[in-house]
């Protein structure tokens with residue numbers, strides 16, 4: 001999507017403590033992600049996430065992240081947590097992703113050479129997606145690795161909004177935004193001291209760097 005850089009949306013993902021949620025909201029983050037992918041060190045049970053959701057300030061979205069979870073697992077999360085957006089990282093197809101009556105983002109793995117798909121093909125595969133999330137995992141692999149991918153791999157001319165993810169932190173997010181002009185950025189490892197445990201200073205610095213990019217006027 002060609003656009004003028006104006007305000008890059010920020011999503012913090014993989015939070016596991018209500019205090020981190022409250023601080024993220026105070027910092028002006030747009031969305032908080034709760035992870036339900038099996039095997040993730042940041043995984044929450046629906047009941048835990050429901051409690052975390054109550055720490056969300058108004059006008060901040062709750063995003064539920066899945067990776068090849070069962071239909072029943074997704075339904076349980078939708079019922080308990082009431083997310084405003086779903087994020088799918090596995091091999092889910094469009095019919096599955098839109099089967100829950102909640103808008104969704106489809107994560108696209110750009111971590112392997114085979115991932116360089118044509119944007120039109122991507123949009124044909126996921127006509128129901130609200131947008132895409134480009135991440136550094138390889139097809140069939142998991143996310144949240146803290147690895148950066150080559151931003152030049154992002155398919156040019158994607159019409160839907162896209163979120164940039166994969167190894168972002170306060171040191172690289174400024175360059176990442178200027179290089180890719182994403183609708184939003186998503187970070188997990190880059191604001192942590194350990195998986196699931198967010199760090200206040202890292203969160204604040206990350207937001208500062210996104211705001212700096214948004215204010216940047218090219219020469």
Ligand SMILES: O=C(O)c1ccccc1N[C@@H]1O[C@H](COP(=O)(O)O)[C@@H](O)[C@H]1O
Pocket residue numbers: 013014033035037040041042043065066067089133135142143144145146147165166167168186187188189190
């Ligand atoms: O965070 C996880 O544990 C996770 C598990 C399975 C799929 C995705 C996961 N996280 C998402 O991966 C990207 C990149 O994260 P990072 O910043 O590189 O750590 C992001 O969308 C996370 O939410």
